[in-house]
Amino acid sequence: MSRSHPDTGQQPPAEVSYPRLSARTLRFTLGAPRTFSLAPDGSRVVFLRAPSGTDRGTELWSYDVADRTERRIADPTALLSADAENLSPAERARRERTREAAGGIVGYACDAEHRVAAFALSSRLFLADLASGKVRELPAEGPVVDPRPDPAGRRVAYAANRGLRLVDLDGDHDRALVPAEPSDTVAWGVAEFIAAEEMNRTRGFWWAPDGSALLVERYDEAPVPVWHIANPARPDQAPNPVRYPAAGTQNAEVTLWLVDLDGARQEVAWDRAAFPYLADVSWTSYGGSLLHVLTRDQRTAHVLAVDLASGATSLVREATDPAWIDLIPGTPAWLPDGRLVTTVDDGDTRRLAYDGIPVTPEGLQVGAVLDIGEDGVLVSATSEPMEQHVAWVGLDGRVTTLTTDPGVHTGRTAGGLTLVASQGLDHDGVLVRVLRGDEEVGGKKNGGEEVGRIGSRQERPPFAPAVTLLALGPRQLRTAVLFPRDHVPGSARLPLLLDPYGGPHALRVRSARAAFLASQWLADQGFCVVVADGRGTPGRGPAWERLVLNDFASTLDDQVEVVSEVAKRYPSDVDPGRVAIRGWSYGGYLSALAVIARPDVFHAGVAGAPVTEWRLYDTCYTERYLGHPDEQPEVYDRNGLLDAAASLRRPLLLIHGLADDNVVAAHTLRLSSALLAAGRPHTVLPLTGVTHMTPQEVVAENLLLLELAFLRDALANVGQTAGPVAV
Known part of the structure; x- marks a missing residue:
């Protein structure tokens, strides 16, 4: 398969670089409507949205379906007056776990009828009347985390200081429902x-x-x-x-x-x-x-x-x-008729199941249950991993796909209303449509008549990625290829820059412009940038995902294959003698592994926050794929980087936030120590005060510029690499 999308964007303002604009807009996500909740009677949609594409102070909004109007319910700037936002350590940790880089109102919860919404702001408790639009602060003891009204709309429960508290909606009777225990290791009402x-x-x-x-x-x-x-x-x-x-x-x-x-x-x-x-x-x-x-x-x-x-x-x-x-998100759960909703892996398809009986067809990979209604289930599903679609599965098992255009779609449904949020390669940002009813067209439900759209306030990126989506090689590796937007085919052989994540449960090659903005900017600096999703990534069936069992290192083989396939497809446009790779987190692991294990293919690498010793990563993720380290020590040794450090013969830049509590800085420091002990030159860039995310504007901008400078220098001196190349 091959899909090309030409540049139709505009040039950025001369005074603002793309890296700075990307950091300022949180990669052009600020201002997009998100976190939707639909009233059960279909009267309103509640959602979050920042006031602009450069403002991180997210606000609470409501969309009235009858008159097709939006109303701002809660403005964090007004509620805090001149006070700066103050986050408790518990709230900071929660945001780190959810990778939440915005500020203001980043979460909320409604009662069953969507009459009220509760939210935490600056660790204080607020309640919004969604009908009148009035917002008031409720008395709360201690820094508030995750407040939730009861379904009947009479009280709000919230976590605070390792206990769980309860307050009536009128602000009376704030009390400890579950008091905190004396031990500082015990907490109630929050996820571990x-x-x-x-x-x-x-x-x-x-x-x-x-x-x-x-x-x-x-x-x-x-x-x-x-x-x-x-x-x-x-x-x-x-x-x-x-x-x-x-x-x-x-x-x-x-x-x-x-x-x-x-x-x-x-x-x-x-x-x-x-x-x-x-x-x-x-x-x-x-x-x-x-x-x-x-x-x-x-x-x-x-x-x-x-x-x-x-x-x-x-x-x-x-x-x-x-x-x-x-x-699978949204499962297990009950259907209205008492059957259990799960998924089952049937052959090589993850299928929606009612009471264990598959109801969706073979080849349609179900990724999540989005909502359960009185007459069926809304799911996220796809037969092509580069796309994500929304489908309705009736109680009788009949499946209706509600989105057909190539893209990344998600949705919600309630009260005869369906909301579909879409990203694609043919438009910027997020398009949010509100649909009413279940019209029959050609004997199939189409999701209903459009009764409105929810506006996006995202900044428009300064260009549209000129991306070609491909399925390469015998394994049909989903791959995105980006050349400089002014590149004339055959005019020059450009260095290759691979830009993967490449690990389980994450996809980079998606039919959406936002997925390739940074890659296009890098390509415009004089590279052919390649993004590839290899084994272990979702959307291609259980067998594909399970190829990484006990074998993370094999994910590198797919990146090697992609280099070969791209070189064959574009012999006059790419130079396989100059190949670099960059990545963050699992992508950082893959980048460091590439230059250590395959210096014949990869000539330079940038590894951000890499896992280098899997014994230092967490139990649930690591043991899922590699087993218990005491039972399979050889698996951990084989998939780690420390024992192989002496094989490094290519330039390697290691970047790590010293405040990272997910992939701790010890990963990079131990690899650096092993490289030093083996006499292998390398570069380490420590980031003071930076966690696993890098939301700070100046940090994010300069990191990209430093990476670019490192890669240019390394690839310009490929022939001067010290030491023999060991494969």
């Missing part, structure tokens, strides 16, 4: 590190549908090893102790409790020794509460129903897999 970082569960309490009780997580980090994150730029400050569950070590002890409104609580019982991971909790009006729990090796999962009288649980469904169980 592993759940938030690796299981996509960012919450720690769930209301009963009638608002009469809650299920509340309690975790105790006492068994988790204490690590210390120091700030070398401030030797007067003590290192920050953090509990980090590295592979092979102990996790936090997680329990779940049923708590009534008087504070009485009953522990929910399941075999926590065998199933220590609490992946998710579902409690809706369609049925009783469900738990999704996993064994530590993640090869067995149980869906459990909770007996609210005794706290006992009973098995609803068991799933097993010889490699690992994938966690």
